[in-house]
Amino acid sequence: MSTATIPQSVPDQPKAGNAFLTLNNVTKIYPTASGPNVVIKDINLTVREGEFICVIGHSGCGKSTLLNTISGFATPDQGEVLLRGKKVTQPGPDRMVVFQNYALLPWLTAFENVYIAVDSVHPRKLEAEKRAIARDNLAMVGLADAMDKKPPQLSGGMKQRVAIARALAIQPEVLILDEPFGALDAITKEELQEELLKIWQEHRCTVLMITHDIDEALFLADRLVMMTNGPAAGIGEILDISFPRPRDRAQIMEDPYYYDLRNHALDFLYNRFAHDEDAA
Structure with a gap:
């Protein structure tokens, strides 16, 4: 069994001079018949320009709500989202969403x-x-x-x-992808992952992508943001994915470190933050 160290960080704080996209203590609350529903709470994240970020977590953990605050479709009830230091208050062509x-x-x-x-x-x-x-x-x-x-x-x-x-x-300066390949068959999904990486390598816009697929995230992302369960979901861990680019899928999957990362993410999702149905 591998004992390699998994590079990770706790939810990060903004770094002076390094903040392209910044989320400061972002909290979103929706009213319900039974009272306020705190979907996400105190989200802190700093994204570098040109970075590829994947966000993963169980259904209901607020992944789409998080990206909606970045796109401007939702306004945080507490905290703020900043793009190049300017507060995001509404949708704009500098942030495009693919559903x-x-x-x-x-x-x-x-x-x-x-x-x-x-x-x-x-x-x-x-x-x-x-x-x-x-x-x-x-x-x-x-x-x-x-x-x-x-x-x-x-x-x-x-x-x-x-x-x-x-x-x-x-x-756009930021491309926001809300599980874009989730409804596709496995072969088409892999083809589009490859195409997306080639396009990103050429244009280097900043990408934030929701996924339920750990392997997809490890192939595409520079960092994997792992969400805790809702309500009041937050960022539990952020994994640094340091495979060199351009990436070769077969080569990555032959690397034992790939499975260290994969097992760490699986442990986070299905042991530390398992849903009841996962445990069952």
């Missing part, structure tokens, strides 16, 4: 779904330039030959490619 259910307009083609985002954010750009941006981003995700198809004509993987192209087409 698990694609969120495409079914009556528009793939090209039109991307174009409408570009046109909305950059209405003053020349028409030819906006159309070129839409085409280039669809080509980047491998859909050059499918841009005239509508969502009902596309597979799940192709729909998610359109959603990623749409998000990247407006060049």
Whole structure:
């Protein structure tokens, strides 16, 4: 059995001069019929520019609520989210979200779904330039030959490619992914993970991604943020994932250290913070 040290940190505090995206004591409370529901409590996290962060935890631990406060869809009841030192108070094109259910307009083609985002954010750009941006981003995700198809004509993987192209087409500073590959089959999922890493390596926008898949997180992320259970969920641990980039999946999975990390994350989720159904 390996005895390698697992690099980890407790929920971190902002570091002067190193704060691109900062969450300071973020707490979100929703009213319910039985009283206030504290979903997340006292979240502290500092993200470096260009970093790839994965967030993992059981259902109901507030992962989506956490990312909603970063995207601006939800306002913290306590604490604040800062992007480049400016407080986040509403959604904006500097933070784009890709959802698990694609969120495409079914009556528009793939090209039109991307174009409408570009046109909305950059209405003053020349028409030819906006159309070129839409085409280039669809080509980047491998859909050059499918841009005239509508969502009902596309597979799940192709729909998610359109959603990623749409998000990247407006060049956000932060790309927020809410379990984007959760509904896909294993082969398509791995293909899109590889494509996402190649795109990220090229553009190096900052990525925050929710996942339920430990192997996915270990392959993609620089750090893995592990959430405690709700209510009043927080950050339990943050694992540093130090495999060199660009990453080779087969090579990583041959490294014994991969399994040290994997077992540590499994122990966190299914022993230290198990749900009742996990224990059963």
